[in-house]
Amino acid sequence: MSTIAAANLRVDGDRLWETIMETAEIGGTPKGGICRLTLTDLDRQVRHWFADACVAAGCTVTVDEVGNMFARRPGKDPSLPPIAMGSHLDTQPTGGKYDGVIGVLAGLEVLRTLNDSGYETNAPLEVVNWTNEEGSRFAPAMLASGVFAGVFPPSYAYERTDRDGKNFLDELERIGFRGEKKAGDHKFGAFFELHIEQGPILEAEQKTIGIVTGVQGMRWYEVTVTGTDSHAGSTPMRLRRDALLGASRMVEAVHRIGWAHAPDAVATVGLIESRPNSRNVIPGEVFFTIDMRHPDDAVLARMEEDLDRALPEIAAALQLDHKVERVWDSPAVKFDAACIDAVRQAAAAENAPAREIVSGAGHDAAYIARVAPTSMIFVPCEKGLSHNELEKAEPEHVIAGANVLLRAVLQMDAQHARE
């Protein structure tokens, strides 16, 4: 009976969309995006909004030691591990309205939909808001889902500092979201994350749903190039040790490495800081970051070899010193066959044009896959534009994604009945 009911269930699309637009005002920017960095006052505000909404939906909300929030809706059998849905409510400095947000709010909408129909699941359901997915304030990204999955100890997260020297723990306590609960202390029966693709593929092929089979491997590096800061007017070209010139050649080299392993490889310098950064002083020190990704860890390793060859040559040619540190290594991830199949069947049942896809971006689901059967659902975003205030997703796509999430969750739950 519940399966029949399940087949007829649909989320309330208008309610979901209004909820997305309502929370988008917390940290909303003039350009229509969101600037809601993790562990800021705006993050505190959206966290309180989320907790209140979940309690209103009949959930118990708990917070773990790194600020991850879990909203639990009971099932028939409390002994079953919860089936979880979620993503993150923090954003990039110039973030859009959808990245992360729709994964949390669609989870909330699923619970509201089940409440409306009085549908009772076998297993408890949980909606999760993971802390600091973006990593733009505290590197690395997906920090707190990483702690949950045992990738990092909590102490590692606590010690991360932002560019102002403020650390994660102080900021977590400041906003009042350091919970009692030990991270990762409870297991999920399954985890589903709905997310915008953040790439151009689904839109280009006019697909509504991406059945995500895995996440590409990623490595982050920090590079410091050191020369000599001296007067721009009175230091002849031949006597210069210009750290910015060296960094510029390294940016070019990183770009070449990306192309050398295209089309699947990407390589990016996203952040750069020059010191003393004065118009008439030759830069004496430049700090920059490198982000390299590929679906195949072996290729990613070759890209790192290319980098290890290129940078010393550039530095030596300009008599510069340099330091390269790999600060993050996230191996390629393959998602759970049963979860992938649940998404595939849900998309089919929705008659949604779908294709399998490997995520180019990192997601909390990539870490959760280490400790629970996991998959993701992608929906298109305009021109693949993301981490951008102009990020745009169509309501019908987001709503279709939420319905696929609902069906996938109920199908996983139905298996318990069959077991």
Add this chain to the structure above:
Amino acid sequence: MSTIAAANLRVDGDRLWETIMETAEIGGTPKGGICRLTLTDLDRQVRHWFADACVAAGCTVTVDEVGNMFARRPGKDPSLPPIAMGSHLDTQPTGGKYDGVIGVLAGLEVLRTLNDSGYETNAPLEVVNWTNEEGSRFAPAMLASGVFAGVFPPSYAYERTDRDGKNFLDELERIGFRGEKKAGDHKFGAFFELHIEQGPILEAEQKTIGIVTGVQGMRWYEVTVTGTDSHAGSTPMRLRRDALLGASRMVEAVHRIGWAHAPDAVATVGLIESRPNSRNVIPGEVFFTIDMRHPDDAVLARMEEDLDRALPEIAAALQLDHKVERVWDSPAVKFDAACIDAVRQAAAAENAPAREIVSGAGHDAAYIARVAPTSMIFVPCEKGLSHNELEKAEPEHVIAGANVLLRAVLQMDAQHARE
């Protein structure tokens, strides 16, 4: 008789050095530098110290409407225009002990030396402390010598504001140095400025004295490169518009332009800012500055033509937009032949290893040269390091420079006797 006396005159090196070290305590920093921004309480303190010292040396001290200070020692013929010496007592936020300071205090030492020997010049002598040479609090640099030379009206100087929004006039009045005297109302017979080289050339060639024949032309530009900020993980290389890649190629191009016109040309990108400057976002906008200099304005113009060719090609190849604005143009300055010759002969008479040199940096003398016969005397500074608390000059070099200043001034004065 006075020329014989002149040949025997030497400054009191110990007294000069002690004076430099005494004033260095006003705004002295733990690292051994000076932070004495113009029109601050510390500037007021050093200005009172200077006025008192000059009065004690028998001078009349006057202040003009933009705070320039003139300490006058009478000569035999009051009708002759004064022969002036000087520089500035203000410093960079992380300034050293010598930049500007030695030019003023060596002038004071010259007067003290003449007093000790009872030497009477034909023309009056003046020691000048120019206001706001550094420009680090109120841009542009060399502001008040520019007013004296008629480059800027006093009102322009008055309206300059610092980062706290305080304006030049209010601060000038606050420290009590807005004088009655109209800027530029009296002419100089000649002007000599002793200064550290702020470059590595004299040290590299083991020269004690730089005979400064002029100041190179300088042009400043501001460039904004615009692409599309998008996700570093899910945006294929072929679909990127990476503003930082474009800026990096432009940094390389600026460097090439400097080399193309070497050894006299310099071209520098000193300041760069990337937006949104996040590790996993492709930079959508990069702002940077260009500083190009050459002793010959015609060559500088060709360097600008090279720039106007290079940047659009780079932007077009990456489908980036860009904007270039020339924000400052300071023509090359050729100093007065007689003044240069006076310095050359003075260096020879001192048996000081010397070479002709074109100043790479801007100085008050560059503006004064527009209204009076002018030259400069350079002494080496360690590793060419300047605008830095570690700026270092050897006592024997500074003292030799002061003796060259003394001889050059007396030689110019002697010409009056011959006339």
